Amino acid sequence: MVDPEVLERIAARRAELDGLEEQLIKQLEQVRAERDELAVAERVLVRMSEQFAGERAAVAPASAQVGGRAVLLVPHRGDSPDETALPGDYRRILAIVRTAGGPVQVRAVGEELGLQVEVRGKLEPLRAKLADRGWLHKRPDGKFTARL
Template sequence: MMDPEVLERITARRAELDGLEEQLVKQLVEVRAERDELAVAERVLQRLSEQIADEQAEAGSLVVQVAGRAARLVPDRAPGLDTGVRGKLEPLRGKLTKPADRGWLHKRPDGRFTARP
């Protein structure tokens, strides 16, 4: 003989567990969808990183996109620039004092400039 109260408790618990199962299945579907999106984002990031590395290797210096075109942040040095000649060096030093005053560069006691860390 089955006790009706026990049957009622079993039925209620089964309904509670069925509801919990539905919530967990829904959460699992959402988690799997987000994991798939992350995998796609990871692949896109990897491709972009490889593309940027290839562009930098071709350009020889750091390349960024400006108005849809590749531009170098720091141009390559021109060969034969003689910075030892005082007439060419002093105007260059004069131009570097503004960035040094703004804290972008560090002026050393010997008159040379270094990049701030």
């Protein structure tokens, strides 16, 4: 004959395990729901980062290798009339020329940029950077104005 106390303990343990099973099922459902939400969030983030990367690539200045060194390619104004295609330093030069209120000498732009304007070699690159690519207009007197 089976001891009734043993049967009672078995029934109590079975009830305890049934309760634990219900808790685990609820927990598992919550875990699966959160995992599904994370998968959706991950897909959205990947899609957004790809979109942002595409936008940045369209706006970011291109670079090339010259003599084994990476250099920025400054687009011609006709190729890309949007200033955001220019590197930041070039946009700053344009802003300086525009805020001058009239034709400006390269020396003034160099001073505003914090270059050593006494050293002629420091100003020469400025002369060609934007004027040769159509972003600035070089007047016969050597001063520059921004193109509209």
